[in-house]
Amino acid sequence: MAKLQPASEQLDALVIGAGFAGLYQLHTLRDKLGLRVRVLEAGSGVGGTWYWNRYPGARCDSESYYYSFSFSDELQQQWGWNERYPEHGEIRRYLNFVAEKFDLRRDIRFDTRVTSAAFDDEANLWHVETEDGQRLSARFLITAVGCLSSANIPKIPGLESFRGEWYHTGRWPHEPVDFTGKRVGLIGTGSTGIQATPVIAEQAAHLTVFQRTANYSIPARNGPVPEEEQRAIKADYAAIRELGRKSQNGHPFLVAPESALDVTPEERLARYEAAWERGGLRFRAAFRDLLIDKAANDTASDFIRAKIRSIVKDPVTAEKLTPKDHPFATKRPPIDSNYFETFNRDNVSLVDIKASPIIEITPAGIRTQDAEYELDIIVFATGFDAMTGPLLSIDIRGQDGLTLRESWAAGPRTYLGLQVAGFPNMFTITGPGSPSVLTNMPVAIEQHVDWITRCIQDMRDQGLTRIEADPAAVERWVAHANDAANATLLPQAGSSWYLGANVPGKPRVFMPYAGGMANYAAICEQVTAKGYEGFILSAPKPVGQEAGQGAVVG
Ligand code: NA7
Numbered sequence: 001m002a003k004l005q006p007a008s009e010q011l012d013a014l015v016i017g018a019g020f021a022g023l024y025q026l027h028t029l030r031d032k033l034g035l036r037v038r039v040l041e042a043g044s045g046v047g048g049t050w051y052w053n054r055y056p057g058a059r060c061d062s063e064s065y066y067y068s069f070s071f072s073d074e075l076q077q078q079w080g081w082n083e084r085y086p087e088h089g090e091i092r093r094y095l096n097f098v099a100e101k102f103d104l105r106r107d108i109r110f111d112t113r114v115t116s117a118a119f120d121d122e123a124n125l126w127h128v129e130t131e132d133g134q135r136l137s138a139r140f141l142i143t144a145v146g147c148l149s150s151a152n153i154p155k156i157p158g159l160e161s162f163r164g165e166w167y168h169t170g171r172w173p174h175e176p177v178d179f180t181g182k183r184v185g186l187i188g189t190g191s192t193g194i195q196a197t198p199v200i201a202e203q204a205a206h207l208t209v210f211q212r213t214a215n216y217s218i219p220a221r222n223g224p225v226p227e228e229e230q231r232a233i234k235a236d237y238a239a240i241r242e243l244g245r246k247s248q249n250g251h252p253f254l255v256a257p258e259s260a261l262d263v264t265p266e267e268r269l270a271r272y273e274a275a276w277e278r279g280g281l282r283f284r285a286a287f288r289d290l291l292i293d294k295a296a297n298d299t300a301s302d303f304i305r306a307k308i309r310s311i312v313k314d315p316v317t318a319e320k321l322t323p324k325d326h327p328f329a330t331k332r333p334p335i336d337s338n339y340f341e342t343f344n345r346d347n348v349s350l351v352d353i354k355a356s357p358i359i360e361i362t363p364a365g366i367r368t369q370d371a372e373y374e375l376d377i378i379v380f381a382t383g384f385d386a387m388t389g390p391l392l393s394i395d396i397r398g399q400d401g402l403t404l405r406e407s408w409a410a411g412p413r414t415y416l417g418l419q420v421a422g423f424p425n426m427f428t429i430t431g432p433g434s435p436s437v438l439t440n441m442p443v444a445i446e447q448h449v450d451w452i453t454r455c456i457q458d459m460r461d462q463g464l465t466r467i468e469a470d471p472a473a474v475e476r477w478v479a480h481a482n483d484a485a486n487a488t489l490l491p492q493a494g495s496s497w498y499l500g501a502n503v504p505g506k507p508r509v510f511m512p513y514a515g516g517m518a519n520y521a522a523i524c525e526q527v528t529a530k531g532y533e534g535f536i537l538s539a540p541k542p543v544g545q546e547a548g549q550g551a552v553v554g
């Protein structure tokens with residue numbers, strides 16, 4: 001291992017990322033435990049995912065009133081949401097409000113990308129380096145890097161020769177891109193492509209959507225949140241939050257108790273129609289077995305297929321847009337505002353690149369096996385190297401110089417998605433192996449941050465300075481997480497980013513924990529109650545390097 005350079009700053013905890021997770025982690029460790037904490041953030045402002053995703057139509061698929069922090073009643077009473085599904089700008093305004101309210105900005109270094117983090121066994125410290133040469137050390141390293149922050153830009157030959165402009169949706173410019181009069185090509189029909197398509201189509205001279213996998217999508221039914229509704233929500237917040245924590249996906253509604261197969265066809269249809277009219281991800285909650293029983297799922301999948309065929313007027317386009325190769329919601333289901341309707345416009349066309357793959361990008365546009373499409377702008381809505389990508393883009397080295405990349409060569413392995421064996425005192429907020437992306441993220445984030453904060457507090461109270469995952473506990477957790485995934489239909493979508501299948505060469509492992517948020521939180525509680533079962537806690541005496549003066553660094 002390379003000789004470790006002395007740090008310019010020693011801290012109790014270093015947090016990477018200033019999205020929902022990093023902001024709340026800073027607040028708890030600094031303001032509740034009194035630790036010296038620094039957040040390092042690559043962007044120039046707070047927001048994390050929402051700092052980078054500014055593409056046209058970018059908005060959250062969870063409803064605003066619960067895609068928000070619950071830790072401060074004062075905060076949730078003060079803040080008012082404008083839209084049922086908040087647009088990216090509204091979420092950034094909210095997170096800026098949070099940063100102001102809790103005076104967080106003074107401990108965040110913006111424009112600071114972490115390049116490496118190495119654990120120093122002797123000093124029992126993490127040494128972190130940034131792109132601009134800063135060196136910091138801390139007892140605890142906490143990654144709050146987000147699950148969807150490493151852009152997946154496909155390596156299509158010829159991109160560098162393209163004469164027009166091109167953008168990845170997850171790295172969108174801060175100034176709006178003007179599509180007026182332009183021929184635009186959009187690659188990708190996940191949540192992002194499905195949000196962007198109708199908005200770009202309204203501006204562009206022509207939009208060509210390049211689709212690899214047809215997707216199910218449910219109407220969002222977005223709109224303003226009336227004053228009266230806001231007041232009712234604020235009055236009921238305690239119950240709403242409790243329900244969110246009790247549910248298996250962090251949303252404040254419960255999945256219907258009936259099987260889709262136990263009701264009459266008429267009842268089933270009526271329920272799907274009502275769920276379609278209401279809109280949003282709640283459609284998945286129409287019956288209890290949509291994600292565990294293929295026959296039950298078929299009824300929902302068929303319902304949505306029929307909707308697509310009824311909306312899209314051209315039968316050939318409708319057929320191409322109809323998903324056939326995976327059950328509904330086994331890939332993260334998008335929700336939309338007029339996605340399928342957009343294909344009825346004269347200035348929009350669809351290219352099935354499974355039937356006729358993209359061969360290359362030419363100076364003039366995109367050439368598929370069958371044709372060349374002349375374009376002025378290419379939009380890559382091709383998603384992310386999800387969950388592991390943001391962590392592996394940092395050179396993280398644990399004990400004995402073991403790199404995280406080596407440790408995860410066959411796919412991510414964690415204990416509770418919170419720690420990796422061989423990487424003491426490193427916590428991964430919403431890491432692989434935790435419910436994270438299968439839930440309403442702020443609920444998962446708050447649960448992780450609270451757990452980590454309590455753990456560090458307990459360690460301090462007991463004079464302990466090191467916590468590491470027991471490799472045997474990791475084995476058990478990985479096996480349990482695999483069982484949880486295999487008990488659902490989720491692994492059946494061969495091209496899902498949950499499995500890492502969207503990134504060529506990435507190991508295919510179902511990454512999030514599919515056992516449910518409420519179950520997961522209960523397991524974490526038990527682990528704490530049993531004295532951090534599965535973790536090894538100790539108080540090694542630091543040698544070699546001088547330790548800091550902090551509350552935990554001892
Ligand atoms: P997704 O859901 O990963 O979607 C990416 C889309 O891009 C999807 O349709 C992919 O097709 C397509 N894609 C990816 N790589 C290629 C290449 N090389 N060629 C052609 N098409 C490609 O990302 P999003 O940004 O839409 O959404 C990410 C999450 O954000 C979403 O799930 C929500 O949780 C919020 P594929 O399906 O792999 O065949």
